[in-house]
Amino acid sequence: MTAFRDLHRSGLLILPNAWDGGSAALMRSLGAKAIATTSAGVAWALGWPDGDALPVERVVQATLDVVRAAQGLPVSVDFEGGYSDDPAEVAAAARTVVEAGAQGINIEDGGGSPDLLAAKIVAIRAAVGPELFINARCDVWLRGVGEAEGRVAEAARRGAIYREAGADGLFTPGLTDEAGIAELVAATEMPLNLLAFPGLPDAATLERLGVRRLSAGSGIVGAALGRAAALTRGFLEDGQSAPLMEGALGWGELNALMPATNRT
Template structure:
């Protein structure tokens, strides 16, 4: 087991999601206990769309960049669907992520079958052993699978399949209501991970409900790009300099964060 595993044993692990080395260094400086990546933010930062299309060599290099900037803080990589439907190929790429320093991954079922994700998880576990924390992402809420009242049961069904294949945690982005959260955490012995989302209870309530991990997802990257868009729009219109200094970190502050 790794330090990253240990962070899921009690309390609520709040995970900020980095999208490059600089954002990882910033989050480390703010005291993050662990850092995750956001597939969307990482893809955007490299000029690619999100959605399992980033070349695997770029994903592995991004992992190495974030691990270097994290300076010993555990890093978990958003592995999307593994960038392949071939479990052997997925496992080979996961091995590269481990070699690059990842202590955890998220891997999602997306629009595929639970059985396919289970096969990928089993192949990864066989390739890398028990040290890697495998967080199985169940997309029944994001994809609107079935009726709303059946989704917790479906997530628990899928979670059991993923756990049997070797998953360590269950990630259910889009679940926000307290009753559903309590039903989910009460129905599995895997640490449950939720995504920061409108309507989600606060950290103290989530911990009380039994949630063990809360991820920012692409929210921080989207906010940063939104702020950049607003500043760039003003700059392009009238060359305004002053707004760029509002809340900005100085050159020296940013440079000092880099390893």
């Protein structure tokens, strides 16, 4: 289980976020070094809302599907808030995801007190051992916690708590300005992960600033569903076939991407 951790040691790991086995297979074919899941995309694909609503057994099955389709690439699972406020229950659920093949997880604080997330991380680490890459998500930007000028310091404070609890990385979605990014990189001892977000600098700039991981989050699935909505709307209105073929991958091309064996 060292491959995923090694991808954070230098350079910038760019992670596309899959929402099912098919999207994972597509991303693998396009050269992704690892595959992450998007909790929102996984939930939407299964007809559930995002936000710790998806039953854990469905998360585990989605993990199995993505691991199979990734065909040996490391897989990191968006584990939301752990699907419980009880650290013991969170740890038990995390163990099932690891057993399904995940080499990493994201787990979020939701902008609340860092103490609960720290307790969850301690419990997860005790349950699964040292090899799982635990990426602690700090939601002070997404949730608008505190004054804007104090958020980097607050994220650094939370990051230190999460690192002490056993986290390996710090994820700060919503942080976009170069000065703040550079300040947080300098202030944390863990690899910094950012989320694709309006106003975020490009990959070369992020790498220069010392960011180690960039995630698409729900951006790709949102765009895909937006395109599906536009096509469906048009098809319902006029039944035209031609728009459905524009930019589409062919049946044979897509079918060939899907693994016919269970090699992982």
